Amino acid sequence: xxxxxxxxxxxxxxxxxxxxxxxxxxxxxxxxxxxxxxxxxxxxxxxxxxxxxxxxxxxxxxxxxxxxxxxxxxxxxxxxxxxxxxxxxxxxxxxxxxxxxxxxxxxxxxxxxxxxxxxxxxxxxxxxxxxxxxxxxxxxxxxxxxxxxxxxxxxxxxxxxxxxxxxxxxxxxxxxxxxxxxxxxxxxxxxxxxxxxxxxxxxxxxxxxxxxxxxxxxxxxxxxxxxxxxxxxxxxxxxxxxxxxxxxxxxxxxxxxxxxxxxxxxxxxxxxxxxxxxxxxxxxxxxxxxxxxxxxxxx
Amino acid sequence: xxxxxxxxxxxxxxxxxxxxxxxxxxxxxxxxxxxxxxxxxxxxxxxxxxxxxxxxxxxxxxxxxxxxxxxxxxxxxxxxxxxxxxxxxxxxxxxxxxxxxxxxxxxxxxxxxxxxxxxxxxxxxxxxxxxxxxxxxxxxxxxxxxxxxxxxxxxxxxxxxxxxxxxxxxxxxxxxxxxxxxxxxxxxxxxxxxxxxxxxxxxxxxxxxxxxxxxxxxxxxxxxxxxxxxxxxxxxxxxxxxxxxxxxxxx
Ligand SMILES: Nc1ncnc2c1ncn2[C@@H]1O[C@H](COP(=O)(O)OP(=O)(O)OP(=O)(O)O)[C@@H](O)[C@H]1O
Ligand SMILES: [Mg+2]
Numbered sequence: 092x093x094x095x096x097x098x099x100x101x102x103x104x105x106x107x108x109x110x111x112x113x114x115x116x117x118x119x120x121x122x123x124x125x126x127x128x129x130x131x132x133x134x135x136x137x138x139x140x141x142x143x144x145x146x147x148x149x150x151x152x153x154x155x156x157x158x159x160x161x162x163x164x165x166x167x168x169x170x171x172x173x174x175x176x177x178x179x180x181x182x183x184x185x186x187x188x189x190x191x192x193x194x195x196x197x198x199x200x201x202x203x204x205x206x207x208x209x210x211x212x213x214x215x216x217x218x219x220x221x222x223x224x225x226x227x228x229x230x231x232x233x234x235x236x237x238x239x240x241x242x243x244x245x246x247x248x249x250x251x252x253x254x255x256x257x258x259x260x261x262x263x264x265x266x267x268x269x270x271x272x273x274x275x276x277x278x279x280x281x282x283x284x285x286x287x288x289x290x291x292x293x294x295x296x297x298x299x300x301x302x303x304x305x306x307x308x309x310x311x312x313x314x315x316x317x318x319x320x321x322x323x324x325x326x327x328x329x330x331x332x333x334x335x336x337x338x339x340x341x342x343x344x345x346x347x348x349x350x351x352x353x354x355x356x357x358x359x360x361x362x363x364x365x366x367x368x369x370x371x372x373x374x375x376x377x378x379x380x381x382x383x384x385x386x387x388x389x390x
Numbered sequence: 391x392x393x394x395x396x397x398x399x400x401x402x403x404x405x406x407x408x409x410x411x412x413x414x415x416x417x418x419x420x421x422x423x424x425x426x427x428x429x430x431x432x433x434x435x436x437x438x439x440x441x442x443x444x445x446x447x448x449x450x451x452x453x454x455x456x457x458x459x460x461x462x463x464x465x466x467x468x469x470x471x472x473x474x475x476x477x478x479x480x481x482x483x484x485x486x487x488x489x490x491x492x493x494x495x496x497x498x499x500x501x502x503x504x505x506x507x508x509x510x511x512x513x514x515x516x517x518x519x520x521x522x523x524x525x526x527x528x529x530x531x532x533x534x535x536x537x538x539x540x541x542x543x544x545x546x547x548x549x550x551x552x553x554x555x556x557x558x559x560x561x562x563x564x565x566x567x568x569x570x571x572x573x574x575x576x577x578x579x580x581x582x583x584x585x586x587x588x589x590x591x592x593x594x595x596x597x598x599x600x601x602x603x604x605x606x607x608x609x610x611x612x613x614x615x616x617x618x619x620x621x622x623x624x625x626x627x628x629x630x631x632x633x634x635x636x637x638x639x640x641x
Binding site for chain 2: 146172174192194237241
């Protein structure tokens with residue numbers, strides 16, 4: 092199995108600040124990988140080191156087996172990065188921007204693929220407009236197209252949906268998912284956790300430059316998040332001995348957390364026994380936001 | 391060789407799209423210098439026999455425009471990319487540092503020569519010029535523009551803000567060009583100032599360039615060529631080392 096990204100004890104110091112304090116992780120080829128963490132956790136720093144924009148103070152990083160320093164030409168060819176900041180060159184049009192980006196990779200006859208990108212990202216009507224005249228969301232699309240001009244096997248997206256409307260988000264994820272199905276490795280950072288939960292096979296969580304969780308999305312959900320049960324009863328009290336944790340209550344409304352769906356049976360049984368009857372019932376599946384908050388609270 | 395043609399083309403297109411500001415405006419400035427100085431000083435200053443002051447002035451103005459614009463091109467292009475952040479688009483692909491250097495400096499040379507040619511084309515309407523040794527003219531223009539393009543690139547790499555480039559331009563480039571003998575022959579200066587002028591590398595660029603027009607100069611042209619040649623080699627080496635190390639570009 093080839094590793095798309097391999098980071099070994101990566102450290103980055105900015106003066107006294109340790110932006111990364113020894114991070115090791117591996118992303119397998121073909122994975123859809125999520126990199127999560129609060130503001131300032133070091134996500135962008137890690138991505139920048141993978142991309143060769145920032146030099147690690149210690150540690151090694153490889154992209155598709157190529158060291159990002161010693162074999163930088165091969166490593167960079169393998170990687171497409173959508174930067175977090177909305178950057179653009181105000182001198183050029185969308186098409187010029189994409190042609191230049193392609194040319195920087197030594198690809199000078201790439202118009203067919205550029206056209207395809209422009210079309211898939213819904214930029215056709217703006218292809219000859221100056222970058223300055225594009226809206227924020229449109230500029231974001233161009234950034235995505237720029238990252239893909241050289242058809243990199245590994246694609247890193249640093250908060251690609253920040254400030255992007257629902258429609259583009261759908262378009263974007265559809266496109267990224269297709270690339271993933273076609274074998275591209277995707278690494279994504281986002282603060283929209285439902286997005287990460289839906290898309291990512293595996294997730295790493297960073298906090299203050301340290302890796303605090305690294306597992307499949309499914310395992311994380313199992314380990315850190317239960318099923319939330321919302322009840323409205325005809326009683327203002329819950330029976331004793333429920334196999335659940337009371338999270339909140341408001342008069343006859345109760346919010347309980349169950350370990351798993353199996354615990355539901357015991358809860359319903361106890362309610363029936365105590366003579367309480369249910370007026371409303373709602374179940375919420377485990378969610379990544381809960382996992383995230385718990386993991387962050389523990390570290 | 392991969393990215394060089396694209397990067398060069400991008401740099402050329404960048405200034406060409408705003409040619410009114412990057413080419414026409416400096417030509418206008420040079421023309422104003424010529425009209426004002428030639429009018430004020432004609433007849434009062436005579437540098438060489440057979441050469442009027444206006445004739446003497448034109449090559450200096452041409453070269454001054456070449457140098458200043460070559461510097462402005464690479465410096466402003468790179469600082470703009472750094473400040474706006476779009477420099478990442480050049481840092482993400484596998485662009486070699488020699489290609490990067492070559493593209494930026496060559497584009498600066500083209501801009502410098504375009505402005506120089508513009509100044510020459512406009513001033514010949516007012517002043518009759520001879521061309522004693524055209525190869526010297528071309529040679530010094532090329533090397534001078536390359537030196538300033540390299541210097542601009544170094545300044546762009548080093549600077550974090552526009553004002554630092556402006557300061558470099560106003561406190562280093564402008565004084566050195568003005569005091570290099572564009573408007574006078576250094577032989578008209580008192581001894582110590584003459585000696586000081588010879589420490590100014592810009593003097594050799596202007597003087598050598600002027601030799602190409604009149605066939606006479608303040609300093610032997612081969613010696614000037616050696617000075618500017620060595621300057622170019624030195625600055626290029628510094629610039630290439632900076633680029634290779636990623637200084638101020640890759641943190
Ligand atoms: N060039 C720099 N100089 C000094 N400190 C820096 C620099 N770049 C980043 N940092 C610091 O490193 C830490 C990690 O920043 P980073 O941008 O990687 O966070 P992030 O996880 O991407 O956050 P966000 O979610 O806000 O994008 C922060 O404390 C930040 O202030
Ligand atoms: Mg970030």
